[in-house]
Amino acid sequence: MVWALGLMSGTSLDGVDAALIETDGVRIGRMGPSLTVPYSPELRARTRELLDRAAGLAPDDAEVLAVTRELTLRHVEAVRLLREKASGLEPAVIGFHGQTILHQPERGRSWQIGDARLLQDLCSVPVIHDFRSRDLENGGEGAPLVPVFHAALLQQEQRPVAVLNIGGVANVTVLGAQDQHGQRGVWACDTGPGNALLDDWALRHTGKPCDFGGALASSGTVRQDVLEELLAIPYFTRPMPKSLDRLSFHSEAMAYVRDLSAEDGAATLAAFTVEAVARTPFPVQPETWFVAGGGRHNPVLMDGLRRCLGNVASVDVLGWDGDALEAQCFGLLAVRCQRGLPSSWPGTTGVRQPCIAGRAL
Numbered sequence: 001m002v003w004a005l006g007l008m009s010g011t012s013l014d015g016v017d018a019a020l021i022e023t024d025g026v027r028i029g030r031m032g033p034s035l036t037v038p039y040s041p042e043l044r045a046r047t048r049e050l051l052d053r054a055a056g057l058a059p060d061d062a063e064v065l066a067v068t069r070e071l072t073l074r075h076v077e078a079v080r081l082l083r084e085k086a087s088g089l090e091p092a093v094i095g096f097h098g099q100t101i102l103h104q105p106e107r108g109r110s111w112q113i114g115d116a117r118l119l120q121d122l123c124s125v126p127v128i129h130d131f132r133s134r135d136l137e138n139g140g141e142g143a144p145l146v147p148v149f150h151a152a153l154l155q156q157e158q159r160p161v162a163v164l165n166i167g168g169v170a171n172v173t174v175l176g177a178q179d180q181h182g183q184r185g186v187w188a189c190d191t192g193p194g195n196a197l198l199d200d201w202a203l204r205h206t207g208k209p210c211d212f213g214g215a216l217a218s219s220g221t222v223r224q225d226v227l228e229e230l231l232a233i234p235y236f237t238r239p240m241p242k243s244l245d246r247l248s249f250h251s252e253a254m255a256y257v258r259d260l261s262a263e264d265g266a267a268t269l270a271a272f273t274v275e276a277v278a279r280t281p282f283p284v285q286p287e288t289w290f291v292a293g294g295g296r297h298n299p300v301l302m303d304g305l306r307r308c309l310g311n312v313a314s315v316d317v318l319g320w321d322g323d324a325l326e327a328q329c330f331g332l333l334a335v336r337c338q339r340g341l342p343s344s345w346p347g348t349t350g351v352r353q354p355c356i357a358g359r360a361l
């Protein structure tokens, strides 16, 4: 096994998560330390601006290049701080996801900005990057990629279970029951919004970047009529696998809630996240749901999920760090790439055949 350092900057645009993981690409050994390096409000705003304009931007646009450099330097800082924290643990490889500013699987396109060469030169560690392209080239959605990691972590689990990540977008991995040979089905998709719509709503109505503790949503009432209109968006009846951009149906959804009070709008958007999960057409019904990502800190989301799905717990009950999971995943994916192991399958991304994620420089 080797130590791999994973870097993930998610759709919430709040910063870079970095984590160390010991793995041979198949088995997972020890988890090392992890940390988050936040983006400055200025960098967050500039990145958000790019994300809003991404469909019309050229790769060599001056602002794209400037933000790419800034973001990469935040990643370099994350690597430096994590190495300091992990004194003595030297990573053999870095898995660098980059910042997604556009995801259009229907056009075979997913755009992560980040300068892998600069990161490799400044950190002096081999970097694996560009994790989504090959999957897209082979007919896949390019996301989610985390199911291989969830399956590796839950190798001992015999029952059908699900891991739900509620980041900016929410994604789920469903693991079927194990047969007598230890084989099981693995299915995945993005279920719908995670926190992104709620974050934008909270920012507009409270000036804060999210609905901390679900305070706003818990003092409002869900508008069922609006909720049903939101859930009538065709994405929700599409079979899995399927994936989303942070801005997928963003303006549509915002138009539906626009006239609601701040509280009712937040309650309705939180219910939207929950119902989108509950209505996903799953091939098997999970007995237990383990929830990761920032959304697990929002009691309105967690209570709603419990009401709809039954047995729902934070991944923390498994001893996992729900804030470091995605960064750890990109450490694992980097090692799998180096060893020629596939990381996506027809059931997880819709790719035609099992596919290696990432490439070296």
Ligand SMILES: Nc1ncnc2c1ncn2[C@@H]1O[C@H](COP(=O)(O)OP(=O)(O)OP(=O)(O)O)[C@@H](O)[C@H]1O
Pocket (backbone or CB within 6 Å): 009, 010, 011, 012, 013, 014, 165, 166, 167, 168, 169, 170, 194, 195, 196, 199, 209, 210, 211, 212, 213, 214, 292, 293, 294, 295, 297, 298, 326
């Ligand atoms: N205490 C809290 N109360 C309410 N919401 C919270 C709290 N802490 C975090 N969140 C939510 O979690 C979000 C961040 O989640 P996370 O870091 O998992 O997203 P991400 O990794 O950027 O997204 P993705 O998984 O889509 O790439 C915040 O934007 C916020 O909405």
Ligand SMILES: CC(=O)N[C@H]1[C@@H]2OC[C@@H](O2)[C@@H](O)[C@@H]1O[C@H](C)C(=O)O
Pocket (backbone or CB within 6 Å): 010, 011, 100, 102, 103, 110, 142, 143, 144, 145, 146, 147, 167, 168, 169, 170, 171, 190, 243, 244, 326
């Ligand atoms: C294109 C992109 O960056 N997608 C992210 C996003 O954030 C959550 C969800 O949408 C998921 O599909 C994916 O990230 C995780 C790490 C994944 O690929 O598994």
